[in-house]
Amino acid sequence: MKLRDTLQFSFKTVTSYPIRSFLIILAMALGVTAVVVLTALGDGARRYVIHQFSSIGTNLIIVLPGRAETAGSFPGAAMGQTPRDLTLEDARWIGQLPQVRRYAPLNVGSAELAGASRLREVTVLGGTANILPIRHMELAQGSFLAHGSQHSAQIVLGAKLAEEFFPDGNAVGQRIRLADRRFIVSGILASQGETMGYNSDEIVIIPINHAQALFDTTSLFRILIEVRNRSDILSVKEAVRQALIQRHDGEEDVTIITQDAVLATFDRILRALTLGVAGIAAISLAVAGILVMNVMLVAVSQRTSEIGLLKALGAPASDIRRLFLAEAAWLSLTGAIFGLILGYLGSLLIRLAYPQLPAWPPVWASLAGIMVALTTGIIAGLLPAARAARLDPVKALSGK
Amino acid sequence: MIQLSAITRAFHMGDQEIRALDHIDLEIVSGEYVSIMGPSGSGKSTLLNVIGLLDRPDSGRYQLDGKDVTDLTETEQARVRREKIGFVFQSFHLVPRLTAAENIELPLILTGIPPAERKTRVEQALAAFNLSERARHRPAELSGGQRQRVAIARATILRPTALLADEPTGNLDHRIGSEVMALLEDLHHTGTTLIVVTHDRELGLRAHRRIAMRDGHIVADEQ
Ligand SMILES: Nc1ncnc2c1ncn2[C@@H]1O[C@H](COP(=O)(O)OP(=O)(O)OP(=O)(O)O)[C@@H](O)[C@H]1O
Ligand SMILES: [Mg+2]
Numbered sequence: 001m002k003l004r005d006t007l008q009f010s011f012k013t014v015t016s017y018p019i020r021s022f023l024i025i026l027a028m029a030l031g032v033t034a035v036v037v038l039t040a041l042g043d044g045a046r047r048y049v050i051h052q053f054s055s056i057g058t059n060l061i062i063v064l065p066g067r068a069e070t071a072g073s074f075p076g077a078a079m080g081q082t083p084r085d086l087t088l089e090d091a092r093w094i095g096q097l098p099q100v101r102r103y104a105p106l107n108v109g110s111a112e113l114a115g116a117s118r119l120r121e122v123t124v125l126g127g128t129a130n131i132l133p134i135r136h137m138e139l140a141q142g143s144f145l146a147h148g149s150q151h152s153a154q155i156v157l158g159a160k161l162a163e164e165f166f167p168d169g170n171a172v173g174q175r176i177r178l179a180d181r182r183f184i185v186s187g188i189l190a191s192q193g194e195t196m197g198y199n200s201d202e203i204v205i206i207p208i209n210h211a212q213a214l215f216d217t218t219s220l221f222r223i224l225i226e227v228r229n230r231s232d233i234l235s236v237k238e239a240v241r242q243a244l245i246q247r248h249d250g251e252e253d254v255t256i257i258t259q260d261a262v263l264a265t266f267d268r269i270l271r272a273l274t275l276g277v278a279g280i281a282a283i284s285l286a287v288a289g290i291l292v293m294n295v296m297l298v299a300v301s302q303r304t305s306e307i308g309l310l311k312a313l314g315a316p317a318s319d320i321r322r323l324f325l326a327e328a329a330w331l332s333l334t335g336a337i338f339g340l341i342l343g344y345l346g347s348l349l350i351r352l353a354y355p356q357l358p359a360w361p362p363v364w365a366s367l368a369g370i371m372v373a374l375t376t377g378i379i380a381g382l383l384p385a386a387r388a389a390r391l392d393p394v395k396a397l398s399g400k
Numbered sequence: 401m402i403q404l405s406a407i408t409r410a411f412h413m414g415d416q417e418i419r420a421l422d423h424i425d426l427e428i429v430s431g432e433y434v435s436i437m438g439p440s441g442s443g444k445s446t447l448l449n450v451i452g453l454l455d456r457p458d459s460g461r462y463q464l465d466g467k468d469v470t471d472l473t474e475t476e477q478a479r480v481r482r483e484k485i486g487f488v489f490q491s492f493h494l495v496p497r498l499t500a501a502e503n504i505e506l507p508l509i510l511t512g513i514p515p516a517e518r519k520t521r522v523e524q525a526l527a528a529f530n531l532s533e534r535a536r537h538r539p540a541e542l543s544g545g546q547r548q549r550v551a552i553a554r555a556t557i558l559r560p561t562a563l564l565a566d567e568p569t570g571n572l573d574h575r576i577g578s579e580v581m582a583l584l585e586d587l588h589h590t591g592t593t594l595i596v597v598t599h600d601r602e603l604g605l606r607a608h609r610r611i612a613m614r615d616g617h618i619v620a621d622e623q
Binding site for chain 1: 449452454455474475478479480481482483485487489493495497498506507509510511512554
């Protein structure tokens with residue numbers, strides 16, 4: 001029997017038992033759908049997180065006070081010493097390194113914003129003009145805290161706050177109070193929405209000296225450093241570390257993280273998660289495989305006399321085996337294709353429902369889904385096919 | 401040319417041994433028309449199955465067209481069956497989900513004949529057996545006589561040298577049965593060896609050579 005005829009004949013058989021075939025195909029399809037949708041979700045989450053990180057800025061090194069590693073390498077921490085402050089002076093020092101394009105010292109806190117008969121608690125960022133390019137933020141109106149204007153009482157409002165406090169849209173140049181201090185609105189941030197857990201539409205930015213005075217601190221929350229070349233990141237990290245050790249009397253009491261490292265870690269974790277989820281979904285494919293085996297075994301006993309006839313007509317055992325394997329392959333392949341379609345539709349629905357989540361099914365998952373469906377289907381068909389091929393023609397013809 | 405020598409086929413039921421065929425010697429020349437009769441359980445079907453290579457004897461030799469086929473592998477036997485033997489059964493054995501034309505096409509598919517040639521040959525067969533108008537009907541939509549005609553068309557489409565019919569009229573009324581026998585005899589006239597197992601004395605007597613069986617033995621063989 002020619003391969004083409006085998007495939008055609010078994011395809012006709014599949015269509016001859018529509019309900020039975022539909023049920024197996026459905027089981028297979030749901031398994032593949034699960035693989036596709038869950039990996040799309042996992043990979044979507046991965047991309048979402050990566051995107052969030054990238055939107056903070058690229059080529060970034062972040063310095064934070066205190067040491068995040070285990071106490072073993074730092075005897076001071078074991079004895080309960082509080083870490084030294086990370087100061088504006090430190091930041092300026094770092095800014096002088098030649099590979100550093102720009103740096104932004106940062107203070108964060110919250111305070112009450114009052115004006116135009118409104119009052120609300122807001123997140124306050126104390127920074128310099130550099131924070132804008134480093135954090136990839138843009139202004140919608142007005143100007144940012146100009147260079148050298150650190151000391152003037154200027155404030156930049158998030159888009160939503162500007163809208164709330166000055167619905168007329170004439171915020172720039174107006175006066176507003178932040179925790180009993182008077183500021184003049186110099187600009188409004190372009191609306192950006194949520195990044196990394198806080199909404200930049202609902203923050204205010206003031207010069208860093210004002211922020212430190214407001215929060216009564218000399219310690220920085222972070223120093224963001226943007227290097228000129230991505231390839232410099234590691235050497236700058238090391239240079240910054242050395243400089244700060246020197247400035248802090250020989251003690252390493254800061255944590256320096258590079259965005260690359262964080263990104264890579266998240267990427268690894270989420271990839272592993274996606275893979276794990278795909279594996280769990282693949283279990284439903286195995287269940288579908290068992291279903292295929294069961295149904296094919298039933299088919300063999302239902303079609304015993306037909307198998308006997310084919311043998312009487314001169315079909316060798318290999319032909320019979322191939323016919324049943326081809327049938328199992330058709331069922332699982334069709335199931336896999338429907339599963340892919342359903343999976344892509346499901347992912348589309350997720351993307352429509354959650355536009356921030358780029359839930360695109362990864363290509364590898366689709367291919368793996370089809371391959372696994374096909375292999376389980378064919379493996380599940382092996383036993384029934386072998387049983388059919390082994391049937392004794394005389395007994396099979398008499399229906400025994 | 402079919403030559404059986406000392407063919408024995410036994411079945412075991414518990415500790416009891418039933419010899420369905422007991423040292424059968426038989427020679428059937430190509431083109432003969434043979435009927436096999438005998439009481440139920442005398443071994444007629446078993447003999448036909450051995451001749452058709454569906455069943456293997458426990459001992460004895462079987463030569464088909466001068467070649468010993470007793471020890472052929474399963475695959476080789478299937479090939480011989482495909483090329484030289486046509487079966488017609490009492491219960492027709494049509495594939496219910498296939499149309500008449502598709503049932504007739506089966507042996508052509510198994511042999512690997514290309515679709516275009518299959519189509520013309522099936523059409524010829526349908527016409528020869530007066531089934532052209534029933535080509536697209538499924539077995540359930542056909543009468544008993546039509547079903548057996550489809551089965552005969554299928555059995556003969558590869559022009560086998562021997563046609564083995566096991567009670568081909570067993571499920572048909574007398575008139576239709578005679579028509580089917582006439583069809584088989586037509587095929588015999590074109591040179592095919594025809595071996596018919598039947599319970600019907602009248603039909604059996606139409607054969608040129610009549611074999612009678614009892615308890616696995618040939619008890620009469622008259623020309
Ligand atoms: N698969 C089997 N297992 C056990 N015994 C069998 C088997 N096939 C046939 N027999 C026995 O072998 C003997 C011959 O059977 P066979 O079918 O050849 O008879 P038959 O002449 O065709 O009978 P009938 O006219 O009823 O069809 C019977 O006694 C039967 O019971
Ligand atoms: Mg019988």
